Amino acid sequence: MTKEYKTITEIAGPLIFLEKTEPVGYGELVHINLPDGTTKRGQVLDTSADVVAVQVFEGTGGLNEESGVVFSGETIKLPVSKDMLGRILSGAGEPLDGGPRIVPEDRVDVNGASMNPYSRMPPEDFIQTGISTIDGTNTLVRGQKLPIFSGSGLPHNEIALQIARQAKVPGSDEPFAVVFAAMGITNEEAQYFMEDFEKTGALERAVVFLNLADDPAVERIITPRMALTAAEYLAYEHDMHVLVILTDITNYCEALRQMGAAREEVPGRRGYPGYMYTDLASLYERAGVIKGLKGSVTQFSILTMPGDDITHPIPDLSGYITEGQIVVSRELHMKGIYPPINVLPSLSRLMNSGIGEGKTRDDHKAVSDQMYAGYAEGRDLRGLVAIVGKEALSERDQKILEFADLFEDRFVRQGRDEDRSIEDTLQVGWDILSELPVALLTRIDNKYIEKYHPAHKSN
């Protein structure tokens, strides 16, 4: 299949249309030879006996009807190898670090196949990130997909890096790797990640895919797929526990929208394609643990919410697919609290299977629930105090109001390099809860109060 066609009849945005081809497969990889000698790559979007539509990754700039089109006869594949570790690749999988090409152990379709639900092992291994608002109240487990919902200008990158540095499964030293995929982030942001990876030596056990802000948007559509393909390969062929960081999902979705518009599709909410849920699911669902295999893929992606709006289609559809979300709050950030994670809208759905006796500690759930209840009520009371003044509050309510402050100041706030063990986190929890009257601890079984409450422990 090396035949070159010069039958382009139309070029529209990132799309080209050709006629009079041999039968071409749906989703095939396409090489386009430009008159100036450069080549571009693309993918077949629609194929019929009469017309073939191709989406061009690097954009259609410089293309004309003289350009030659070669169909590769196969779908997009990523050459994979264990030697990818330590390498920096482009968003399309080409080496960027001046190193040699990857000598493939295998070539794998980047779209991946869907994991058979019957083969899945429910994730349950607690990952300690050292951050209390995650470990204590929104616990991450191996094989989970738990994104950070943030906003522009908030320290989501710091948080992601702190997690990448600190994440461990206590008591386990199984091989661990990071796959990092940048999608449309700035060069400066990318540098920030790269420097940290280099400084901490993390790069050796990382595979980096970079599609930066000035790289073609269309390429962004395959970047995360490349990254996840590499991750799955390391996890399921080389028994590694892989943490995948995709950033920024919002840029990915913008690229999807752009493609949809170019194809003149009927747009869904706010102009994003109607199939965006399914498309995002084809990324997020590539996380998990397989019965009988040692490795795992955990996703901790970053998404900046346009206008800090959690109901915007990008965070909204993501939230419907991922197993929770960690929400970074501008309000806490302005208060000077790091990490400014607001636990109330945050959630880890797999928390229940990762905590408790034998995993973290028997009182974990109760402590977490009680802190939530107290913090939620305390924040409501802040609203009320603003109107009626603190004096109008009952004694009980004043205590709860103070608890909310304590929670932010001692539980949420921690150092950028402070790596709290789960015991430390729960201890902080009990310390601040003990400032409340015991009768208000309605979510905690008496047996835990007797076992862990500082007032009981001391006597």
Add this chain to the structure above:
Amino acid sequence: MKGEIYRVAGPVVTIMGIKPKMYDVVHVGHEGLMGEVIRIEGDKATVQVYEDTSGIKPGEPVVNTGMSLSVELGPGLLESIYDGIQRPLKVLQEKMGDFINRGVTANGLDREKLWEFKPTVSSGDSVTGGQTIGVVQETMNVEHKIMVPPTVSGTVEEIKSGKFKVDETICVLADGTEISMMQKWPVRMPRPVEKKFIPKRPLITGQRILDGLFPVAKGGTAAIPGPFGSGKTVTQQQLAKWSDTDIVVYIGCGERGNEMADVLNEFPELQDPKTGRPLMERTVLIANTSNMPVAAREASVYTGITIAEYYRDMGYDVSLMADSSSRWAEAMREISSRLEEMPGEEGYPAYLSARLSEFYERAGAVKSLAAEEGSITVIGAVSPPGGDFSEPVTQNTLRIVKVFWALDAKLAQRRHFPSIDWLTSYSLYTQGLSDWFSENVAPDWVPLRDNAMDLLQQESELQEIVQLVGSDALPEDQQLVLEICRMLREYFLQQNAFHPVDTYCPFDKQYKLLKAISKYSDMAQAALESGIPMKDILSVESKDELAKVKYEEEFDSALNVVMEKMDKEFAALGGN
């Protein structure tokens, strides 16, 4: 007859050269991918393909099976997990490993397994469609009735007894019709029934807010709309676990793989509260997760409801959970837009509302063709974008279903679970079920419940005032209402699905809890009237202790202790 592929655009493939009927199942391409004809136009037909179409080319062959998409019905459905087109995921795993590749076919029912068939008719008997001709013990507690297919009748010429495979003939009619334990039924066609009744019995779910405030009837329909993370899946799973139903069909439609793995992991371990047997023995799972092909997602709800109808026809109470019906609607939208159909509201096809009502219409309490009484209760999760209930799927669903369990993000955020909003939710069965509750729970259950609802309504009005002036400014009797409502919310409505005891609350316990709160309310009111200070009434210790009795293994005795203490404390306050 053979045709060929003309065009491939994602899951939608156009074929030519054959003349299929609408909804015929065809196999496309060299790999024989399964698809269904959804449009016919001139010499071309459009097919939605249930598998990934990457690499498929125009010109590849197409074969028409001439049959519509059907499921296999017979022993072996229970304990199975299927994809949207009834391929057993276990078999797919054996055939192709941990990832689902395409072009693999697998029978819905195991052809090798032998089942012990016990006939219940003899030769010479005349039988009609739907009639039971024998039974198979499918799982320890479920007797699977082998029925004459709905469209068949005649005189039994020969009937066998013993161990057979599902496709072996076990009965021959005088006209030569052979009947096996397996029948096929086209999924898009409801199985016929003799008649439908108005549902009169509640589905007891062991969930206080559902049973207590917004009950659904056996044979009824309910919707659970809510934003992400508000508790749709947990609620559906609670219903699948604890409902007093004979059979559960659970459809994971376009949702998470891990959630299905969770069910698969947990259900064999959990006990059916009614029979004590593993829950899996009464369950059929359909898992077409969000990353599996959309066309098969579209089919999954039909596959599920057809299986439900089959067990209903045997005279069983079946509950069907669809999580999430929105993903099904989106699959319709996606296919429709590929067909370049004229979009309706928010891009959904104009027939969205018709499809939804056709689906929910397949619920109901019925008398089957063989005069058995069975039911299908359908509970659909709805996932509105941005949590906004004014969108088309929620609105069209609410027009059909009789019970509305509205999930609220604010409640979920403060970890009030189940985060069902008691002010906006409703059940249109409440009245119709009142007699049943009065007879089977307690004569005063209905007034107790109505009173609780009234108080909760009052609370929301009072809260508005509190927001302006603080609670101390309210008169004492209103402060008491607020306190009672807090108790109702925290002690009664909140129920932790992950607590070993609290996860399931028998009706008797629901009644006693509500009664206990009401008793405190009465005593407090009386004390207030006799001039006892509010502060003292509120600091009654037994009131706070009541918060935790629901978690006690020995509920009755724990409650007694608390209530006796309450009597003493109020007596000590004097006044009454």
